[in-house]
Amino acid sequence: QSALTQPASVSGSPGQSITISCTGTSSDVGGYDYVSWYQQHPGKAPKLMISDVSNRPSGVSDRFSGSKSGNTASLTISGLQAEDEADYYCSSYTSSSTHVFGTGTKVTVL
Amino acid sequence: EVQLVESGGGLVKPGGSLRLSCTASGFIFRSYTLSWVRQAPGKGLEWVSSISSSSEYIYYGDSVKGRFTISRDNAKNSLYLQMNSLRAEDTAVYYCARRSTYNYRDWGQGTLVTVSS
Numbered sequence: 189q190s191a192l193t194q195p196a197s198v199s200g201s202p203g204q205s206i207t208i209s210c211t212g213t214s215s216d217v218g219g220y221d222y223v224s225w226y227q228q229h230p231g232k233a234p235k236l237m238i239s240d241v242s243n244r245p246s247g248v249s250d251r252f253s254g255s256k257s258g259n260t261a262s263l264t265i266s267g268l269q270a271e272d273e274a275d276y277y278c279s280s281y282t283s284s285s286t287h288v289f290g291t292g293t294k295v296t297v298l
Numbered sequence: 299e300v301q302l303v304e305s306g307g308g309l310v311k312p313g314g315s316l317r318l319s320c321t322a323s324g325f326i327f328r329s330y331t332l333s334w335v336r337q338a339p340g341k342g343l344e345w346v347s348s349i350s351s352s353s354e355y356i357y358y359g360d361s362v363k364g365r366f367t368i369s370r371d372n373a374k375n376s377l378y379l380q381m382n383s384l385r386a387e388d389t390a391v392y393y394c395a396r397r398s399t400y401n402y403r404d405w406g407q408g409t410l411v412t413v414s415s
Binding site: 189191220222224226228233234235236239240245277279281284285286287288289290291292 | 333335342343344345348355357358359360393398399400401402403405406407408
């Protein structure tokens with residue numbers, strides 16, 4: 189159960205777009221359309237931002253979008269805002285009927 | 299409004315045991331798979347365990363298999379995690395999370411477990 193691989197940090201200026209990658213294997217990311225993305229501010233519980241690769245839960249800004257190609261999923265934040273500064277984690281269902289999280293990415297708004 | 303409230307965290311010595319609880323409200327508890335997810339200080343999220351709605355399917359992460367036991371009481375709207383043979387590396391905030399299809403839509407505020415002599 190190795191963690192999915194994410195870049196440690198990504199930064200951008202307000203208004204710009206950034207993309208966070210999440211790389212797994214054919215036993216998790218590549219095998220199922222069950223990739224989700226979570227936002228976590230310091231000292232807070234994670235918040236679901238994207239479900240099932242590209243679905244946005246009610247109440248989540250449409251500036252957040254998700255996609256997947258092969259064993260790599262991606263989260264794109266467009267029109268970056270100061271409030272988007274947080275840690276982001278991907279997660280995938282696995283062939284062992286478990287879940288695995290990504291290593292996490294710190295997003296900094298310059 | 300969905301609410302998940304964890305309790306039972308605290309300081310325990312290596313080799314010791316602790317039982318975490320998660321009390322739920324705002325949804326039909328018996329209909330959902332529930333999970334425990336933990337986060338060591340300054341580290342990322344780690345999936346720990348899940349239990350299906352009627353407890354027929356239970357899964358564990360490799361790092362806790364054989365030491366932790368997940369259970370639930372649908373009559374009490376409660377989820378539990380019995381943690382035995384605790385190690386320093388089990389120190390973390392433990393979150394209770396409700397699974398909706400294959401996503402974790404709702405989370406508790408977490409309870410801190412510290413394993414130290």
